[in-house]
Structure formats: C-alpha cells, structure tokens
Amino acid sequence: MVRKLTENWAEKPDADDYPAAEHYLSLLMPVARAKRLVRRLRSAPIVRRKAKDLLRASRLAVLPPENLHVARDIKKVKVGRQLSPVLLVRGQIGATEVPLTIADGYHRICASYHLDENADIPCRIVDPTSR
Numbered sequence: 001m002v003r004k005l006t007e008n009w010a011e012k013p014d015a016d017d018y019p020a021a022e023h024y025l026s027l028l029m030p031v032a033r034a035k036r037l038v039r040r041l042r043s044a045p046i047v048r049r050k051a052k053d054l055l056r057a058s059r060l061a062v063l064p065p066e067n068l069h070v071a072r073d074i075k076k077v078k079v080g081r082q083l084s085p086v087l088l089v090r091g092q093i094g095a096t097e098v099p100l101t102i103a104d105g106y107h108r109i110c111a112s113y114h115l116d117e118n119a120d121i122p123c124r125i126v127d128p129t130s131r
Contacts, residue, residue, distance in 0.1 A: 009122045010082040021087045021103035040126045048120035051113035057100035063110040073111035085122035
C-alpha cells in the first residue's frame, strides 16, 4: 500500500532541479530571462496545488503510468522516498493566453496524478512578468 502521497514530498527542490528548469525555460525565452526566473524560483515560497489542476493549467496531457520517468517516480513513492517539489512559471490569461509552464517536475506531477489526483503537490511558482 502506498503511503499518502503528501507525506512523500521533500521540503525543498533538489539542487539539480534548478539547472534543469533553466535549460527548459531557455528553449522558450532568452537565456537571460530564464536565468532571472530560476533565480526567483530559488527563493519563492512553497505553495500546494492539486495534480489535476496543475495539468489543466499547463494544458499538458497526463503521461501514462508506464512512462519510464513516471513509473520511476511512482516506485519512489511506493518505497517511501521523497519527491522534489515542482518548479512553475505562472500562465497568463488575456489577449494572448499562455498556459502554466512546468519548468521542472512534469513527470512527478503525472506520477502524483496516478496515485491521487487530489493530492496537494508542493510547488514554487513565479509570475513571468514581475521582478
């Protein structure tokens, strides 16, 4: 039996999550802007959001539990290892809609969804336009 998922989240993201987020974000925006967002993610407070809401806001499909990385994260939970909180850049609604960007943690969100779509996932989220 899997312990309640919310008990299997670390208090802070892993150190290697930040470079991964920066690499991903640099595909979507200039490198300097990606670096600034990641610097802000490092100090953003932890908030909790449901897996199903994160997927809806990002407009990404849930990956199947058989996906290599999703399966690995599900296995981590089953053996009691902690998952790293996810790193997010808030989407924008307006004349041009931009979905939530999962800078790091997409597979962890999908794993959480398969275990309990209503579980709260710890996240660090920054607004793309504020300083």
